[in-house]
Amino acid sequence: MITAPQVDSLNLVLPSEPLLMMGAGPVPIPHSVAQANSIVINHLGDTMAKVIHQMKEMARYVFQTESRWILGVAGPGSAAMEMSVANLVYPGTRVLCVCNGYFGKRFADMSTRLGGVVETLNVPDGEAAQVAAVREHLERFKPEVLTIAQGETSSTVFNRHLPQITRMAAEYGCYVIVDAVCTLSTMPLEMDNWKIDAVVSGGQKGLSSIPGVSLIAFSERAWDRINSRPAAPPHWCLDAKLAENFWHNASYHYTAPVSGILALHEALHLVCKETLEARFERHLRCSLGLQRGIEAMGLSLFAPAESRLNSVVGINVPDGIKGADICKQISLKYRVEIAGSFGLNIVRIGQMGEQCREHNLFRTLHALGSTMKDLGADVDVASGVAELERGLQHSISA
Numbered sequence: 001m002i003t004a005p006q007v008d009s010l011n012l013v014l015p016s017e018p019l020l021m022m023g024a025g026p027v028p029i030p031h032s033v034a035q036a037n038s039i040v041i042n043h044l045g046d047t048m049a050k051v052i053h054q055m056k057e058m059a060r061y062v063f064q065t066e067s068r069w070i071l072g073v074a075g076p077g078s079a080a081m082e083m084s085v086a087n088l089v090y091p092g093t094r095v096l097c098v099c100n101g102y103f104g105k106r107f108a109d110m111s112t113r114l115g116g117v118v119e120t121l122n123v124p125d126g127e128a129a130q131v132a133a134v135r136e137h138l139e140r141f142k143p144e145v146l147t148i149a150q151g152e153t154s155s156t157v158f159n160r161h162l163p164q165i166t167r168m169a170a171e172y173g174c175y176v177i178v179d180a181v182c183t184l185s186t187m188p189l190e191m192d193n194w195k196i197d198a199v200v201s202g203g204q205k206g207l208s209s210i211p212g213v214s215l216i217a218f219s220e221r222a223w224d225r226i227n228s229r230p231a232a233p234p235h236w237c238l239d240a241k242l243a244e245n246f247w248h249n250a251s252y253h254y255t256a257p258v259s260g261i262l263a264l265h266e267a268l269h270l271v272c273k274e275t276l277e278a279r280f281e282r283h284l285r286c287s288l289g290l291q292r293g294i295e296a297m298g299l300s301l302f303a304p305a306e307s308r309l310n311s312v313v314g315i316n317v318p319d320g321i322k323g324a325d326i327c328k329q330i331s332l333k334y335r336v337e338i339a340g341s342f343g344l345n346i347v348r349i350g351q352m353g354e355q356c357r358e359h360n361l362f363r364t365l366h367a368l369g370s371t372m373k374d375l376g377a378d379v380d381v382a383s384g385v386a387e388l389e390r391g392l393q394h395s396i397s398a
């Protein structure tokens with residue numbers, strides 16, 4: 001018989017004081033979301049049916065859609081991404097994947113595995129996708145499905161022209177899938193007005209819930225395509241028609257992640273109470289204040305202002321310092337977690353959900369500046385913190 005291993009208990013593994021999660025996700029969760037996440041209820045029955053009914057109602061508000069076809073998935077944002085393509089793409093489907101970085105490429109990889117005929121539109125580093133470039137691909141390649149991220153977390157790029165691109169693609173009869181994992185509820189997204197056929201999100205970013213339960217919305221038009229597929233999708237767990245059993249017919253698909261669903265219900269409830277308008281304003285004010293503070297310290301931002309994502313801020317790593325050392329030091333000494341990156345020489349600070357609170361901004365900016373100084377960079381921490389304060393005050397009075 002194999003004997004039981006001797007391992008440390010969790011309280012010895014976890015840091016003695018929780019770290020402030022200011023990276024590219026997961027983000028801090030409100031206390032009421034954590035409480036909801038500690039509850040287990042029956043995955044079927046009247047209580048769950050009511051929870052799901054309310055979640056769909058709240059999700060329609062957050063996605064700005066009147067479509068009935070809101071579904072959840074037990075899985076990360078990537079599972080929602082995969083659910084969107086697994087149901088809309090089948091062997092031979094032409095898919096255009098707009099790539100501003102890592103997550104754009106992930107859609108291309110997923111679509112290829114599904115037998116799609118995939119073309120990628122690789123946007124140069126740091127730039128937003130241009131309408132004319134997308135139009136050229138629509139004309140020539142005639143994709144049936146287009147994928148694009150509203151905010152590309154990996155390169156901290158914002159696809160500013162998203163509404164023009166999605167509406168144009170719709171005119172070409174193309175089904176448009178938008179990855180809003182990091183942007184949902186942090187900045188405007190109007191699924192119906194912008195003619196989007198599928199929006200995917202994750203729990204642990206803009207919505208400030210836990211990782212592992214994600215939401216997806218399909219348009220009526222997308223749902224018709226799903227109903228007329230030549231064959232069922234290859235992934236049983238991600239089959240939208242089977243997910244309909246749980247999300248629309250109060251019956252069984254797989255055992256739903258009940259605690260995570262309750263957490264997400266609470267997170268959506270907080271968004272509805274705050275209202276999208278107030279939430280967008282809070283995110284903008286905090287992120288712009290943080291950006292001003294970072295620059296006033298003497299550091300530079302990666303993405304130019306016109307394509308800069310406010311939900312995740314990318315900071316160029318100063319010469320002579322390693323990004324990994326910054327992340328390690330700021331965590332050890334200041335108990336703040338920020339993110340490195342995949343390939344680019346930047347570190348990233350998230351501005352999603354609970355990360356956009358003034359007390360978190362001051363602590364993070366101070367920690368970032370002090371860490372850079374500890375590592376030998378020439379930064380002026382006090383000027384940065386003062387500029388953050390001015391930035392926050394300025395936009396309150398503006």
Ligand SMILES: *Cc1c(COP(=O)(O)O)cnc(C)c1O
Nearest residue numbers: 076077078103151153181182202
């Ligand atoms: C984080 C992220 C994903 C993937 O989400 P996971 O929960 O890590 O699978 C996809 N797209 C974007 C834009 C993201 O920020």
